[in-house]
Amino acid sequence: MYEPKDIIAILANNVRKTMSPFGIPKSMVNGWWKEESLPRNGETLLVTGLMYQLVPFIETATTWLARYEDAKWAEYLPYSRFVPPRLSGLGLAMITPAEAKRKAAGHLKNIVKAMRASGRRFGYQPELDEYSGILLYDLGDQEGFVRHAKRVAARLKGAGVTSIVTVDPHTTYALKVLYPKYADASFEVRAYFEDLNLSGAHAGETLSIHDPCFYGRYLELSGASRKALGNLGYACADARRSGLFTSCCGGPAESISPKLASRIGAKRVEALGGSGERIVTMCPICLHNLEKAGADVTDLSTVLAGGLKTA
């Protein structure tokens, strides 16, 4: 386990100086939209919160963290604060495999595909799409989180945004619950799968659903994802712990203890694998951590977009 104080100091410094937990220039993180011909304006603004896009870099960073966890070298971590965030971010970006970045972009393209097929009208303005700061909140750096949330909220409010569609549970929770409470910013926030109107015929395939904690418990949205899949003809099997009582994938522990994250992830994979069905989830962190634990996991967006082919 790393010293929480050291990890928080690094992440908070990165967010304060670059708006990103890893200090990676946004142009290197968020490029998926360029081939999508998305309108800038719409009744609702798509805000990804950059979580899907950041996962490839999280994978790289946690691989290195896992290598030195509990090793003597971990004592030198505090000295990394002397490295400018953009420099360390650039380094991280360079060693992150392009294939992982393409995969992350693919999920977002599939989400857009599903929303378009549903007739959902939305706009996208990449300059307004920022990381929500949720990791600082989870780690207890309230001052850092509130400062960042106010910066992000001010940009959205300044652009006249009132309605937002989100793609991951962490950003959804931050914008829907935390921003009104701590950043004096209230938006109408909906997860992308809440308003889908798709149809298809996949009778016969049963999916094993892993509800992310923020969707299943904090936001009580388990029914919405099952309804979207049900409309495409899929049947959903619930793991022993699901919905309001879902069990964690381990992902939130990654920054402090990759070993702990792996242990929790392996337990969850074991619980999900009992039915032998394809495992589906709807959170980039869950997706990454369950895959790392050895599961063959599919993102909800892949299933929805794939289902459209025969719809």
Place this chain on the structure above:
Amino acid sequence: MSAVNPAFLDELEAYGENAGALCFNCGTCAAVCPLDGGHFPRKMIRYAQIGAVDRIREESRELWRCLHCGLCTQTCPRGANPGEVILTLKRLFAAEWRKS
């Protein structure tokens, strides 16, 4: 020997909504916690109730093993919101680190 501070829970309110006083230490939170092992988070909540700040400080790294998954809060029979108590304790220490 550890000093206790009965006013500690009140002091914690500066860092978050705190229902820790409602906890009657049944241990449901520790039983359902995915970390499964030991008495987390029950032990920390008990320390907070009696204001055993030195003990919390000694074992403060444990707070960051918490996944903030909320299963303890969902299952707490007293509505004591164990997850929020842990998050509030994290905020207390994180704020101290910032000042230092």
